[in-house]
Amino acid sequence: MTITVGDSAKAVEALRRDLCAATRSDPDLYLGHADGKEFCSAYPSRGESAGYQAQGSVDRYFVELCLPGQRPGGTGNPEKKVRERFAEVMDDLREYYKA
Numbered sequence: 376m377t378i379t380v381g382d383s384a385k386a387v388e389a390l391r392r393d394l395c396a397a398t399r400s401d402p403d404l405y406l407g408h409a410d411g412k413e414f415c416s417a418y419p420s421r422g423e424s425a426g427y428q429a430q431g432s433v434d435r436y437f438v439e440l441c442l443p444g445q446r447p448g449g450t451g452n453p454e455k456k457v458r459e460r461f462a463e464v465m466d467d468l469r470e471y472y473k474a
Contacts, residue, residue: 398428428442
């Protein structure tokens with residue numbers, strides 16, 4: 376996980392929106408794209424970036440999470456669990472940075 380400080384909340388949110396739009400626009404490369412409150416995530420299906428990637432913004436902070444490895448398989452929708460956990464992390468960061 377990487378957290379960087381931007382110049383302003385507006386600039387960080389614009390960066391997040393641009394990255395999420397780029398992810399959304401390439402359905403062959405990104406599987407399971409999901410948008411959440413102030414974040415998006417996806418599972419790249421090929422290349423060095425295979426794994427889970429998420430980008431989010433909290434005020435002036437840009438959050439990026441990359442988990443290497445194959446997309447989880449099995450029953451119980453395991454890829455949804457990863458997104459839910461990142462949503463919880465974003466909630467915690469939102470509480471911490473906006474408090």
